[in-house]
Amino acid sequence: YIAELPHGEEVLAQALNGEQGVLIPRLAKRFGVADVLIAVKDQPFMASLLYYFGILTLTGVGILGKSILNIPNLVARALYVERLRETWLPTYEDHQTIPRLAENFYLQGDLTPLVEFIEQRYFPILSNRDYRWSNELMVKIAFLTLLFDDRLYMMVSETEMDHGYIDLSLIVRTDRRMTQALDLLLEFKYVDLKKLKLTGEQVRAKSMAELTALAAVNAELVAAADQARRYGAALSERYGLIDLRLFAVVGIGLERVVWRVA
Structure with missing residues (x-):
């Protein structure tokens, strides 16, 4: 789902850059059907969705208070790699x-x-x-x-x-x-x-x-x-x-x- 959104591939690739991870201002607090259907699909939305599905994890806070998200394990990393390879x-x-x-x-x-x-x-x-x-x-x-x-x-x-x-x-x-x-x-x-x-x-x-x-x-x-x-x-x-x-x-x-x- 994320890979097919505009700029979704960028989020997946940035997550694979483990030195920096994905930085977002804040995690979304909830996800409902309406959010998935009509919310703006920006980077914070996509990263938050990946977080709530357990394929990104919160690893720290940046110097300006932004949340730092990274891929939690090798199994999850395989999902990112396989999706990008299949797309490209x-x-x-x-x-x-x-x-x-x-x-x-x-x-x-x-x-x-x-x-x-x-x-x-x-x-x-x-x-x-x-x-x-x-x-x-x-x-x-x-x-x-x-x-x-x-x-x-x-x-x-x-x-x-x-x-x-x-x-x-x-x-x-x-x-x-x-x-x-x-x-x-x-x-x-x-x-x-x-x-x-x-x-x-x-x-x-x-x-x-x-x-x-x-x-x-x-x-x-x-x-x-x-x-x-x-x-x-x-x-x-x-x-x-x-x-x-x-x-x-x-x-x-x-x-x-x-x-x-x-």
């Missing part, structure tokens, strides 16, 4: 392709096929939608919706670690340790096309090596790699991991993605 990538071909690409990354630690899918299929969809949230969040959400698998992984996004927040970590569940799935951590950065003084067409025409050589892109790759190594060390210590694979990922506009092993 609804075709039979998408449903066949996504598991294959994700499983390749789980087993091989190679982001290349997944990145090609994001550039060629996913970014054109996201760039044509009128969202008010940041492109950096779009990049993160794109990877999260493609890689989320709570059957195999503890999907930990925005986990507080070493005085910072991990963007996305995929830690193999204890009861799935007999599989060959890798433990994975991804840190995301974003470079706007205006900063590069390039058009989308120019960026699309460049090779991965040419993009990586751009000073602004390389600086973000280095920063993401540094964060990945720092958070990875803390995460490995917490969970006793011996082979956590680390990745630095940089979105360039909503056109290209470059990455490197950290």
Whole structure:
């Protein structure tokens, strides 16, 4: 219901941004049939409805007294991810392709096929939608919706670690340790096309090596790699991991993605 409302997708995506959550001035005090049918369906209404259904929880109060709402658990997080993925990538071909690409990354630690899918299929969809949230969040959400698998992984996004927040970590569940799935951590950065003084067409025409050589892109790759190594060390210590694979990922506009092993 929420996903189909105007700007409903924005609320679901913002909820997945666990570092900030959803901020609203106040929670609605009640919901009746009339409220659902005729009330203004703004962000406070949608977030309050999700709260009363138990798929958002009150986690704090902001500096201006606004309520901070976050997704309460992994089961609820799966509902958000699945709904956004179904909304954005609804075709039979998408449903066949996504598991294959994700499983390749789980087993091989190679982001290349997944990145090609994001550039060629996913970014054109996201760039044509009128969202008010940041492109950096779009990049993160794109990877999260493609890689989320709570059957195999503890999907930990925005986990507080070493005085910072991990963007996305995929830690193999204890009861799935007999599989060959890798433990994975991804840190995301974003470079706007205006900063590069390039058009989308120019960026699309460049090779991965040419993009990586751009000073602004390389600086973000280095920063993401540094964060990945720092958070990875803390995460490995917490969970006793011996082979956590680390990745630095940089979105360039909503056109290209470059990455490197950290």
